[in-house]
Amino acid sequence: MDKKNIDWANLGFSYIETDKRYVANFKNGEWEEGALIDDPNITMSECAGVLQYAQTIFEGLKAYITKDGKIVTFRPDLNAQRLEDSAKRLEMPVFPKERFVKAVEETIRANAAYVPPYGSGATLYVRPYMFGINPVIGVKPADEYQFRVFTTPVGPYFKGGAKPLTLCVSDFDRAAPRGTGGIKAGLNYAMSLHAIITAHKNGFDENMYLDSETRTKVEETGGANFIFITKDNTVVTPSSDTILPSITRRSLVYVAEHYLGLKVEERTVYLDEIKDFAECGICGTAAVISPVGKVVDHENEICFPSGMEKMGPVTQKLYDTLTGIQMGHIEAPKGWIKVVE
16 A cells, blocks of 8 residues: 655644544444544534543553564553553443454554654654543443544654653642542543643643642653663653553563563652662653653752763663564564564
């Protein structure tokens, strides 16, 4: 299939409509057979459950071309599992994991002309999501749902390389104990918007959220997990039921231990100990790892020894190894790479 006439080198991280999207409806207690459709628009009642009570969940992953010319995606089975976990928490029907992976694969294949060429630095972003679609006026779960997958080509998250970020310790809470912080629900991101705009107005790139119960423990940013590196090269990631279980973080932890031979700790990380770390990064689908150079806790500035010019050496090795696996330069663990035939 011929590629679309797109300036791949200058793509931003924004929505571009592609040819096909996948849709499946849940009615009368079961999922109907899904299909690829042309229309990108959604028609629903003004009283749809998603519009009234924010009953919506989503995932994000990427498709790209490896050095041998294959279109692949990375660990979609884990996205399927996370969507299932999110659905159960919001009293939504589970979309079967096998069907999820198949839907993702079909949508990528149908939009193969939009998968950026190898070496362009761009990828095809894939967004599976589900929402309550029938009218709901009383506070209760919807009875009918729609599961959809769309794609959009996006450029590299950082143009010209990843410069270390400056974070602020947020005065806002991201998630409550026993709340929805551990699932990928739209409502979690809605509440983070004011906090991120406030951070940007104050000159910061992102927020560092603390646990809302004690405000002493590091949790995550609005859309990424933390990774810290100690001065003896131990990889440390915060552990909490209110942190979204990042697939990228999980993969980086495996890479650290099994590819780089590093010690790994997944544990509670306290705010007052981050001054002792050598490196800091935030990780997620969009950028893999974004280095952090400085955290500002009100009047207290915490500068990491890795500095404000580039990634720290261990963070760089983690980034290079994981992206090498994704692009086919390094042999992947079994099951990590899904080839779109």
